[in-house]
Amino acid sequence: MEKIKISKTDLEVSRIILGCMQLGKTWNAEPISDDTIKNAINVIKTALDEGINFFDHADIYARGKSEEVFSHIWKEISGLRNKIILQSKCGIRFPNDPEDGSPGRYDFSYEHITKSVEGILRRLKTDFLDILLLHRPDPLVEPEEVAKAFDELHAAGKVRYFGLSNHTAPQIEYLKKFIAQPIIVNQLELSILHSDLIEEGVTFNQKHPSRGIRNIGTIEYCRLNDITIQSWAPLAKGKLFAENLTDEKLKIARDVVIASAEKYNVSKEAIMIAWVLRHPAKIQPVIGTTKAERVKACCQANKVQLSREDWYKLYIAGRGEALP
Numbered sequence: 001m002e003k004i005k006i007s008k009t010d011l012e013v014s015r016i017i018l019g020c021m022q023l024g025k026t027w028n029a030e031p032i033s034d035d036t037i038k039n040a041i042n043v044i045k046t047a048l049d050e051g052i053n054f055f056d057h058a059d060i061y062a063r064g065k066s067e068e069v070f071s072h073i074w075k076e077i078s079g080l081r082n083k084i085i086l087q088s089k090c091g092i093r094f095p096n097d098p099e100d101g102s103p104g105r106y107d108f109s110y111e112h113i114t115k116s117v118e119g120i121l122r123r124l125k126t127d128f129l130d131i132l133l134l135h136r137p138d139p140l141v142e143p144e145e146v147a148k149a150f151d152e153l154h155a156a157g158k159v160r161y162f163g164l165s166n167h168t169a170p171q172i173e174y175l176k177k178f179i180a181q182p183i184i185v186n187q188l189e190l191s192i193l194h195s196d197l198i199e200e201g202v203t204f205n206q207k208h209p210s211r212g213i214r215n216i217g218t219i220e221y222c223r224l225n226d227i228t229i230q231s232w233a234p235l236a237k238g239k240l241f242a243e244n245l246t247d248e249k250l251k252i253a254r255d256v257v258i259a260s261a262e263k264y265n266v267s268k269e270a271i272m273i274a275w276v277l278r279h280p281a282k283i284q285p286v287i288g289t290t291k292a293e294r295v296k297a298c299c300q301a302n303k304v305q306l307s308r309e310d311w312y313k314l315y316i317a318g319r320g321e322a323l324p
Ligand SMILES: NC(=O)c1ccc[n+]([C@@H]2O[C@H](COP(=O)([O-])OP(=O)(O)OC[C@H]3O[C@@H](n4cnc5c(N)ncnc54)[C@H](OP(=O)(O)O)[C@@H]3O)[C@@H](O)[C@H]2O)c1
Pocket: 018, 019, 020, 021, 022, 056, 057, 135, 165, 166, 187, 188, 231, 232, 233, 234, 235, 236, 237, 238, 239, 241, 242, 269, 286, 287, 288, 289, 290, 291, 294
């Protein structure tokens, strides 16, 4: 597995990250079953065997159960904590928290960030996070509060590095003005079916853009500022490989992925991941599978260097129409 050093840190990380969102299985109050623990351990061990040393969490995943389930790995492999990179996120709150009628919302207040990290560390059974991300931009953010929370968490040794998720370039630039620690990561959705980040640059200045242009230059901004981009949902949430696919455009995209898989002699999942890896920004795919076999299938992407032509074929198939 290829490793990269994250800029402005001492972190040596695998290009592929295991996304742990579904490891806790259910998003309700149901307790964690032995099968769920067994499966999670198997998935994590397989990822480690494949050379993955980077694990992505969030406090909300399976309502905290994904972090809790993950902590069972410490009993399985002694001395593992200092060999892996643990990242988690906070800033999203569920409806009815703290009281009935409270809406689902974002919360970057000092109190919420610091309290969330306590919960994350408790569930993961660790003393520190390598990276904390703020999950989704909070329109009511007071950057001084974020700065205070980050300063305290950093000084207490509870969080080593900080990043953001789903943030635009101006949002990052604004927060950076207040935050003492470097912003090292921005986690954004990217796959052949959700290529808006790439579209931004390609459809710019078109008279009739096929897709809305939103935040021009997010990739370039991150590259200029040495902010590593992580792509969430790089497998497009399995949408292309659903049984009974009826949408004609999706069927074409699926067939292009399958043809590429045959050409490069790897799995179809590996092609989806290789498409992200081929981008020169050294984007890190966060794979969200709950199956050990699929972890292995994704990691075959390490063997693939897509040609320029094949990368474009997949991009065009995913966007569903020819380029301008
Ligand atoms: N920052 C954010 O806002 C954000 C949002 C969402 C997710 N994330 C992170 O990104 C990670 C990945 O996201 P994700 O899980 O939504 O998307 P993903 O990695 O694109 O897709 C994973 C899902 O697709 C299914 N899948 C993949 N290939 C398949 C195939 N060939 N056939 C059938 N099903 C297939 C998987 O099922 P199996 O389990 O059966 O393999 C799993 O349910 C998460 O774990 C999380 O860490 C971050």
